[in-house]
Amino acid sequence: MVTSLIRRMIQTAFVIFAMTLIVFIGVNVIGNPVDILINPDLNQAERALVIQHLGLDQPLWSQYLSFIKGLMQGDFGDSFVYKRPALEVILERLPATLELALCAMVIAIVVGLPLGLYAGLYPERISSRLIMTVSILGFSLPTFWVGLMFILLFAVQLGWLPSNGRGETAMLFGVPWSFLTPDGISHLLLPALNLALFKTSLILRLTRAGVQEVIMQDFVKFARAKGLSESRIILVHILKNLMIPVVTIIGLEFGSLIAFSVVTESIYGWPGMGKLIIDSINLLDRPVIVAYLMMMVILFVTLNFIIDICYTLLDPRVRLEGKG
CATH class of the missing domain: 1.10.3720.10 (MetI-like)
Known part of the structure; x- marks a missing residue:
């Protein structure tokens, strides 16, 4: 029984890791996140500041490592709408x-x-x-x-x-x-x-x-x-x-x-x-x-x-x- 539970825990860890990749690609890679997240009325200087603030100017591997680090700390970033931590908004509902x-x-x-x-x-x-x-x-x-x-x-x-x-x-x-x-x-x-x-x-x-x-x-x-x-x-x-x-x-x-x-x-x-x-x-x-x-x-x-x-x-x- 213990062996089977350990095996399932390892499989669970692999599933979570695979899903972090899928979620990261789906949200950060597919399409152009800059066009989605940034107001098109901003000028180039303001766009550059927002891109730097969101970390979108970093290479994808660096963005993914930051994404994983945030997940392990329970930090998903602040909601753009509610101006509060996203996890706090979710847990409230x-x-x-x-x-x-x-x-x-x-x-x-x-x-x-x-x-x-x-x-x-x-x-x-x-x-x-x-x-x-x-x-x-x-x-x-x-x-x-x-x-x-x-x-x-x-x-x-x-x-x-x-x-x-x-x-x-x-x-x-x-x-x-x-x-x-x-x-x-x-x-x-x-x-x-x-x-x-x-x-x-x-x-x-x-x-x-x-x-x-x-x-x-x-x-x-x-x-x-x-x-x-x-x-x-x-x-x-x-x-x-x-x-x-x-x-x-x-x-x-x-x-x-x-x-x-x-x-x-x-x-x-x-x-x-x-x-x-x-x-x-x-x-x-x-x-x-x-x-x-x-x-x-x-x-x-x-x-x-x-x-x-x-x-x-x-x-x-x-x-x-x-x-x-």
């Missing part, structure tokens, strides 16, 4: 995105896992077929359209829920959270449901497929032959074994919820990182863009590492392979 992603993932797991388990155990029932039919809609309907329909129905027509902003927040460990206040929960509910729709369908269908595969295995038949109760067979033998692929999807999809919640945050005016990165791209705020991209890289490789540890704990074959 991080709690809102984390809260939205966590709420959406909890909804997806609480709804998708039991329904997928039921549909897999009783595939011939009409209710199971109805569940699978509805899950297709979760895959098919565009997120932005569902978000607009939610706003039209629950905010405009019925007036049950607000459609914009984060609402009232309360402090916990020095961080503002919406789920701690009734007004914040009402603001959180619509965007979380919108963001959870696709993930719920994905977990549901994956769970159903896993149940149908595991239920045919010999150890399940043997457990039934021993006279074990159906609830014990489901919880101990079926659920534990189908959780291996489900854990992978949950981990990766949680990362995607954080990284790609741009559409949902834009529709509902949710003040998270997704809305921030859209504004930064429109305003060409390079330090914020770089900080966001590198945070997403670190997030995904960390989630993959945690998933590998969960694999090892859930599947004895992985531990045996590591010993081998």
